[in-house]
Amino acid sequence: MAITLENPKNAKSDKPQFSRTNPFLAKVLKNINLNGTGSSKETRHIELSLKGSGLSYVPGDALGIVPENDPELVSSLLKEMGWDEEEIVTVGKQGESLPLMEALTTYLEITLLTKKVLQQAAAFTENEELQRLILIENADQLKEYCYGRDLLDMLRDFGPWKASAQEIVSLLRKMTPRLYSIASSITANPDEVHLTIGAVRYTAHGRERKGVCSVQCAERVQEGDLLPVFVQPNKHFYLPESQEKDIIMVGPGTGIAPFRSFIQEWAVNKAPGRTWLFFGDQHAATDFLYQDELENYQHDGVLTKLDTAFSRDSAQKVYVQHKMLENSKELFQWINNGAYFYVCGDKERMAKDVNEALVTVIEKEGAMTRDEAEAYLKDMQKQGRYQRDVY
Template sequence: AGEAAADKAADLGPLGFCRENPVEAIFLGRRRLNEPGGEKETWHVEFDLRDTPISYEAGDSLGLFPANAPALADAVIAELGARPERVIGGKTLRDRLIADYSLGAAPDGLYQLLSLLTSGEARRKAKALSAGEDPDGDAAYLDVLGALHKFPGARPDAEVFLESLDELQPRLYSISSSPKMDAGKVSLTVDAVRYNHRSRLRLGVASTHLGERMPEQTRAKIYLQKAHGFGLPKDLATDVIMCGPGTGIAPFRAFLRERAATQAPGRNWLFYGHQRQASDFFYKDELTRMRDDKVLTRLSLAWSRDGTEKTYVQDRMRENGADLWKWLEGGAHFYVCGDAKRMAKDVERAIIDVAAQHGGKSPDEAVAYLGALKKAGRYQADVY
């Protein structure tokens, strides 16, 4: 049996290096990165890697299997009218809802099940929702509990109900530590997601699990996701420009710690921004110390809520365009991390503008310049 288990584990992929074969690591603790007065809640969290096979490089990501809030699982069980201690598949219903199933966006399978247990108008709506339609304009907000509330007459059997749900998926986070400086440990920089909808508090599953529910010294299932095309230059003398507002700073904290540990002679320039300097300057003491120690050559800050004008990282790039152009022409690598929808596109636009204004390039040539940086591996993005 032992050999069979070992073969099965080998089929899953390398232990600790894929989502199919995670390892357990001890959660060392958390500290809050915002000062009072900030609208967000952001945490620096650390795991102990010493008893795991995981090794990583700056630029890699960590996959984490979260757990649902017990209060949410209890509310779902109450809505089902089921017994929390009922054993299904070797675990209690309550444990399965906390650890194994997604209680986020209600899946089509759940609506199909609800359509079988309702009639008339309710059945029509459940069928429409299962087909991806939105009869009442609320589909985007319906999580599993919300869907059960919407069809209160339908009381599916707990086991059939579980079969209609999606499995709880791992979440990926950019690593914010350096293996050379933080040996045996890995850290993440995580925004705790919370919002109210229709008088119900909604919680980001993994982020609030890390930010508030997970007790220190407990074990969590994690795995390493290697970065492809996102890492420091091999030549330590190469200059590095990093652009990471908000939690986008995570990999760049890792980069700077790595550059300090390797005593890389290349220069380092960080563009960082958030809402307010007083509350949202993550890793402020550390970055200030790195600037004093000349590890961080330049630190350009942008605060969107401090003045009458909203200032973003791309505005700081344009303001410093002449120097930015000199760095790029000198062979610097450029990195961006964070929101793919808006911020990363705005940063690309700023580079194109800098190439046009300070490099004397035509609009087409400036666009081609950005393309050439990407092709050469000198413009790298970790966006989500």
């Protein structure tokens, strides 16, 4: 049997390998609100330094952030249960010991409820409503209760509790990192990674709710702070191998993020392939994210076409799919010529509407039946020419 010597390139270096389980503490270089005064949205543009991390990424990849819970929510939990924030609790499979406040802030998922948490919590209370809710025949009601509620709701709704802080903590899952599409090209921004994050805030069940990571970034992350991050490759969302291919990008709202990275990459490599971006949001005056950059790219010829849809600027709401239908003839020419088609953003409505519009364009301009148009699109997907990054 032949013995092969290990390739020295593969030899482990002394440098730590940063990953999901060992994130890199990246310094925040910039954190600005992209929306104008009067907008109902808050979208943060965040630039982080990757200097010394050895981390790299390609357009289409995501960045994971390990977030911290809102200090106000943590103190409400401590107050509700009369817990001592200094009490030492054990968390995780390794049995790590942490002060309760630190465990609730940095380690545990406290903003999401699961069926399992409620089922196990029922052992610590005689509350009849919870006992009823966890019955097998009430599975739908249990699911409905979990939706949009958190640990504080559960503790308030189903007490009094006969449980120690440790017993409640043991019910909870470890906090999961939040993933965001990378909004920069490393070729254009060496040692940096940029993100486009929409702050999630809403009212449900009589309380204000905040996205764990998005509101941390909007309200509590300052320039100079450190954020634990790692790169999450995305094998299903990537630029064509040949830069001579045309690319069509549909990214309303924060869905613009990966396309900023695509366009930067195309610009720095002086790619001959044409580019067409469909962007949409509420108001042109306050919500046209990266407007100056995009218009400069258009002026320089890097962005061949830019079509925008601002839904609240007209009596009839106009969305990106309407702009696609308006341009159906040219859109089909690009596609039929081998263009790659990308969609990023809201899975529930936008991605479905865009898919629907795309089938309609192919059906109409390709003089096909509905079934033929859908088969054409399936074929594009097989070839990797129709890619979606939806959430």
